[in-house]
Amino acid sequence: MTKTSEAQYRSGFAALVGRPNVGKSTLLNALVGQKVAIMSNRPQTTRNRIRGVLTTPEMQIVFIDTPGIHKPHHRLGEYMVEAAEATFREVDVILFVCDVTQPNHPGDDHVLEKLKNVQTPVFLVLNKVDAVEKPKILEMIATYRDKHSFAEIIPVSAKHQEQLDVLTAALARVLPEGPQFYPADMVTDHPEQFIISEIIREKVLHLTREEVPHSVAVGIEQLERREASDVLYIHAVIYTERDSQKGILIGKRGAMLRKVGQLARQELEALFGNKVYLELWVKVKKDWRNEPSMLRRFGFDDV
Structure with a gap:
């Protein structure tokens, strides 16, 4: 340009x-x-x-x-x-x-x-x-x-x-006169882990009922590109606050969690241009939205 x-x-x-x-x-x-x-x-x-x-x-x-x-x-x-x-x-x-x-x-x-x-x-x-x-x-x-x-x-x-x-x-x-801050082809400066966690959370928002979305956070436990294959390996944990919400997120025989993973994987493969192996787990962390250590873990650094 x-x-x-x-x-x-x-x-x-x-x-x-x-x-x-x-x-x-x-x-x-x-x-x-x-x-x-x-x-x-x-x-x-x-x-x-x-x-x-x-x-x-x-x-x-x-x-x-x-x-x-x-x-x-x-x-x-x-x-x-x-x-x-x-x-x-x-x-x-x-x-x-x-x-x-x-x-x-x-x-x-x-x-x-x-x-x-x-x-x-x-x-x-x-x-x-x-x-x-x-x-x-x-x-x-x-x-x-x-x-x-x-x-x-x-x-x-x-x-x-x-x-x-x-x-x-x-x-x-x-706008004031000044230089470019970022390369011309860059559209965001957020790291891959943040983008991946947000895409997974978006699928949860679309698929779950009213009581679940606001209590959900996603942590990326592992992100690895293995040299021997063209696959991006992602291990992510979906956190929620109550056992009942965990049950909804997993669904009958794991159907809801599989659907979240399927939709997220499709978007991630289109985004990164790689095959994606996405492993999702659901954990309960009671009242995490009021716990500073958990908030910092999810990128809210100023709490």
Whole structure:
């Protein structure tokens, strides 16, 4: 990729913030053109700050998808909110993402309250515009203009990739001049273990009932490429908090766990371009979401 001269090149960091389940991860994936964050219709799917990189000849934007800002009920929830709010001070621009199909949601006002004293430019990004009529969008724009002084207001559809060029063009206007932080072909800087654990957790979110998803974490015990074969060997443990949840995750005669493994393996093979041998186990660790040592084990380093 041919790049403009360093003096003119722009680069910086943009945080995606908002309440849970407004489509931040879908937007991140659409902006970088590849899946780097797992997606589901469950609130609080994103737990860590996920970084995705968009590189063009004129600029490089490092997007940071943050956990949804909500009122926490355990130490993991507190970490998630702290991680999201910490990005306010670390980025060049904040993308406040709202769902236009749910206007006047109190959770949006809660996030805006957090943004009230932030000096960083804030863009209002109205997502899911493909699902509503134009008058509803204009009504929501008028409502939010009175709530905050936004640097930009941009309606988009992450699902259908509408108006994303408008959003990136607006970002280019506010980013500072600077160098590339990452190679042009890199779309995320997360290690393989993190990506693998997130893909496995995504399959659990899609397949299990309401009581299971939020209590699940995935630890990668072994990741090995053996020289004598073209196979990636993965041994992972799915942790949950109760014996009843373990039973659901395993399923009758192991059917649920096999389905999780099958779907995860298919995606991992497509991602890595290798055959994958995936071994999954389920363990109970009571109240792990309130245990600092377990949270650090799963990558929540600041607890």
